[in-house]
Amino acid sequence: MTGRPMLYGAAYSVYVRIARLALMEKHVDHELVPVDVFSPEGLPGWYRDHHPFGRIPAFEHDGFRLFETTAITRYVDEAFAGPALQPAGAVERAVMNQIVALLDAYAYRSMVWDIYVERVSRPREGATSDEARIAAALPVAETCLAALAGLKRSGPWLLGEALTLADLHAAPIFAYFVKAGEGRSLLACHPALATWWERMSARPSFAATEPTD
Numbered sequence: 001m002t003g004r005p006m007l008y009g010a011a012y013s014v015y016v017r018i019a020r021l022a023l024m025e026k027h028v029d030h031e032l033v034p035v036d037v038f039s040p041e042g043l044p045g046w047y048r049d050h051h052p053f054g055r056i057p058a059f060e061h062d063g064f065r066l067f068e069t070t071a072i073t074r075y076v077d078e079a080f081a082g083p084a085l086q087p088a089g090a091v092e093r094a095v096m097n098q099i100v101a102l103l104d105a106y107a108y109r110s111m112v113w114d115i116y117v118e119r120v121s122r123p124r125e126g127a128t129s130d131e132a133r134i135a136a137a138l139p140v141a142e143t144c145l146a147a148l149a150g151l152k153r154s155g156p157w158l159l160g161e162a163l164t165l166a167d168l169h170a171a172p173i174f175a176y177f178v179k180a181g182e183g184r185s186l187l188a189c190h191p192a193l194a195t196w197w198e199r200m201s202a203r204p205s206f207a208a209t210e211p212t213d
């Protein structure tokens with residue numbers, strides 16, 4: 001019998017949502033402890049003990065603390081019962097890890113910060129979009145989509161028949177990306193990914209983790 005894990009962070013965060021999706025898909029009862037990394041007051045002092053770089057999420061289970069989303073999601077998959085979220089085969093697992101790594105390295109910044117934040121979030125706050133930043137990000141986002149489409153196996157999920165951490169890592173990035181017109185247009189050029197996105201965004205875990213702000 002183990003205790004209830006705690007996840008520190010805010011619902012708006014892509015990385016917090018990835019970790020929450022993993023917890024929900026494993027049916028792990030957990031608590032989301034609010035930590036707003038963009039609060040004008042700054043992070044609470046105690047949070048540095050959980051995350052030395054002051055990012056979200058951080059995770060705790062029976063006194064065991066973790067930061068870095070990929071470490072959290074892999075731990076959640078391996079430490080708890082429930083459907084496996086990582087393929088057993090070496091090749092499939094390598095492709096899953098490659099997808100997660102490419103999302104972190106190339107997609108998060110271009111698709112979320114350079115395209116979604118500049119096109120949707122900044123104008124909503126009364127600021128002007130940085131068109132040069134958007135224009136520079138579009139080819140990077142297109143390369144991400146082309147790479148993902150090339151790596152995607154046939155079947156409902158990125159790795160084929162089973163939902164994996166690759167799907168859970170991609171979905172919160174896509175959720176912001178498609179709020180921008182450019183994002184929707186680029187995604188429409190990749191029908192297999194567009195179909196995957198429709199299926200992924202219809203999962204109950206995805207609806208349950210929808211940011212309210």
Ligand SMILES: N[C@@H](CCC(=O)N[C@@H](CS)C(=O)NCC(=O)O)C(=O)O
Nearest residue numbers: 013014015037055056057068069070
């Ligand atoms: N490498 C970290 C990235 C986490 C991350 O960048 N989180 C964002 C929110 S989605 C954050 O805390 N940003 C605050 C900042 O950049 O100062 C992970 O995988 O957990």
